[in-house]
Amino acid sequence: KMVFLTFDDGSSTTVTPEILKILKENDVRATFFVTGENIERGGKKAEDLIKESFEYGNAIANHSYTHDYKYLYPGRTLNLDNFLADFNKTDELLKKILGPYFSTRVIRCPGGHMSWKGMDQLDNYLNENNMASIDWNALNADAEGRKKNAQELADYAIKTSQGKDIVVLLMHDTYGKEETAKALPTIIKYFKDNGYEFKTLS
Numbered sequence: 001k002m003v004f005l006t007f008d009d010g011s012s013t014t015v016t017p018e019i020l021k022i023l024k025e026n027d028v029r030a031t032f033f034v035t036g037e038n039i040e041r042g043g044k045k046a047e048d049l050i051k052e053s054f055e056y057g058n059a060i061a062n063h064s065y066t067h068d069y070k071y072l073y074p075g076r077t078l079n080l081d082n083f084l085a086d087f088n089k090t091d092e093l094l095k096k097i098l099g100p101y102f103s104t105r106v107i108r109c110p111g112g113h114m115s116w117k118g119m120d121q122l123d124n125y126l127n128e129n130n131m132a133s134i135d136w137n138a139l140n141a142d143a144e145g146r147k148k149n150a151q152e153l154a155d156y157a158i159k160t161s162q163g164k165d166i167v168v169l170l171m172h173d174t175y176g177k178e179e180t181a182k183a184l185p186t187i188i189k190y191f192k193d194n195g196y197e198f199k200t201l202s
């Protein structure tokens with residue numbers, strides 16, 4: 001059994017350091033789908049966090065620069081030129097932080113690949129470039145509905161992971177997601193107790 005812990009919309013200088021600390025305490029690795037705008041907002045501190053995270057063995061992957069649905073998918077339909085320009089900006093930024101040889105073959109579409117029209121064009125592009133867009137099959141629901149406390153987030157993550165041998169768990173490490181960090185030890189314990197191996201996407 002395998003679990004991929006994934007954190008979207010970071011880095012933040014508030015929640016990401018907490019997540020990183022908990023991952024280290026538990027000796028597990030995760031995948032961070034970062035957005036360029038948030039990295040720039042966090043300045044040098046955010047850049048250092050990405051370096052530290054990458055050196056620890058976490059995977060750093062691309063989740064666009066702006067995360068702006070209207071720009072990426074006007075009329076809920078993919079605009080491939082905008083999409084690629086936006087993702088390229090974050091790719092350049094990551095190369096600046098992690099070195100020119102850094103590359104990731106993995107992206108996550110803002111809002112999820114499943115949510116938009118005209119995605120065939122993107123799939124063709126990704127296939128041609130040996131890349132993949134990865135959604136999720138479980139979540140802690142820290143970005144939907146009313147704000148939940150740590151126990152509720154952990155319960156949600158466990159409930160949606162139940163019965164799955166391969167779990168890709170969606171969480172967020174952006175500003176305001178302190179409860180996600182607090183829920184993480186319980187979530188990690190659940191997967192350890194149930195014999196899952198922790199894997200990353202790169």
Ligand SMILES: [Zn+2]
Pocket residue numbers: 008009063067110111
């Ligand atoms: Zn997102």
